[in-house]
Structures are given as structure tokens and as C-alpha cells.
Amino acid sequence: MALSGSIEGPGWHVSAHTASAPDGYACTVRVAHSGACGEFEHEFKHAVRHRVEREALLAALREGMMWIDHKMAQGFDF
Template identity: 45%
Template sequence: MTLSANVQQGTWSVSVQTDAAQDGGYQATIHVRHTSPNGDFEHGFRHERVFATERDAVLEGLREGMTWIALKSTKTIAV
């Protein structure tokens, strides 16, 4: 089974989908989007860790994506 989740507020959104990892467990693919006057920002990436459950993978994926949004919107990172 594949789990997916989406969190959004105002000008940003984070979407996560889980997939079975090759050696067992689950990985999260994360997609972040942020709209600002300076232009739209979109980034997709796979979480580096493999998780024992899909629940853990999707929750950690959402957490990681929201961290990206926080760093981007506070201009801590420029990607």
C-alpha cells in the first residue's frame, strides 16, 4: 500500500508519497512548493532514510518538507 499526505497553508504546500524501499521498509518522496513575489519555488526529493513503517515515512517526509519551507521562507537558504 502507498500512503500520501499533503499539508498546505497560504502560499506553501508540502506533499509526500511513500514507496516500498528495495531492501525492505519504506521511503518518502517529498515535493515542496512556495509562491512569493520573487517567483515560485518547487523542489522534489527523496528522504535519505528508510523507515520501518509507511506511517513513519510519511510523517517524517512532511516534517522534512516543512523544514525546507521554513528555511526558504525565512531566506535562510537560497535554492
């Protein structure tokens, strides 16, 4: 069974979903936000695998939130 989750705020969105992997569970994370520079969207695979699916999903959502924090603080320029 695959789990998915999302978190939203004013002008931003983070979502993640799990998939079975040989060494546990992997997650794909999607982040999006709108700002003065326009719309930003990015999708990436969370690098850490977890043995428990719930932990994989929560870790991926936390990672997505860190991306949003850095992007909105202009920590990187893409």
C-alpha cells in the same frame, strides 16, 4: 500499499508519498511556495528509511515543512 499526504498553508504546499524499499519505506517529498521572488518548487527523496510506512510519511512531511520554513526565511537562495 503506498501512503500519501499533504499540508497546505497560505502560499505554500508540502506533499509526500511512500514507496516500498528493500530496507523499509522510502518517501518522495515535494515542496512549493510562491513569494516575492516568484514560484519555487523542489522535489527530493527523504534520506531516512523507516520500517513502518506511517512513520516514513510523517517524517517526510516534517522534513518538507522544515524546507518551507528555511526557504521562506531565506535560509537558502535557490
